């Protein structure tokens with residue numbers, strides 16, 4: 521039997537306003553990853569789910585109680601080592617539930633590509649998505665884990681669009697633009713809307729993953745610039761694990 525594809529969900533442990541749990545991004549990434557495994561299996565691509573990485577790079581949420589972060593540098597290193605250690609899988613698909621992890625995943629992907637390893641990164645980018653703990657994430661959490669949502673505490677935060685907020689959030693963190701930590705307006709969120717957002721995301725993610733996996737096996741472009749005999753860096757020695 522062909523070696524399976526490894527699917528890894530990467531989330532975060534960070535404030536999501538007064539009404540959503542710290543693990544919101546992890547719950548969402550895990551659900552998408554689980555459905556992706558089922559979809560890959562149905563498409564004749566054996567796949568297995570890795571344990572979730574539930575702390576990420578969340579420096580922009582500093583100052584809010586409960587937020588924990590490895591930071592981008594550690595996150596990048598962790599992903600590089602994880603993918604190196606997974607050479608016995610046919611490929612690695614990383615489902616990312618947190619925008620703050622994007623830079624670390626991109627940097628890790630560049631380093632891994634130079635070694636001839638090509639993890640496929642799937643961002644949990646919802647259609648019509650607002651930035652953080654707003655209507656989108658609240659609807660999806662109502663669909664996935666309603667017991668973890670305190671809808672009675674849901675209130676609007678900074679409601680400008682992400683393009684308007686981006687520079688201020690990057691400069692001063694979420695706390696500088698939204699005292700309650702919400703970027704968007706969660707009132708009006710529904711489980712039905714969450715289910716539809718999730719179905720759409722899973723369908724798009726599966727199509728992206730299958731296309732990327734097919735391209736890994738059968739490169740469509742014979743003049744692919746990546747050197748197929750590029751040296752593969754060794755997996756970090758186990759001694760490092762024991763200090």
Ligand SMILES: [Zn+2]
Pocket residue numbers: 536544545617618652653657
């Ligand atoms: Zn989130």
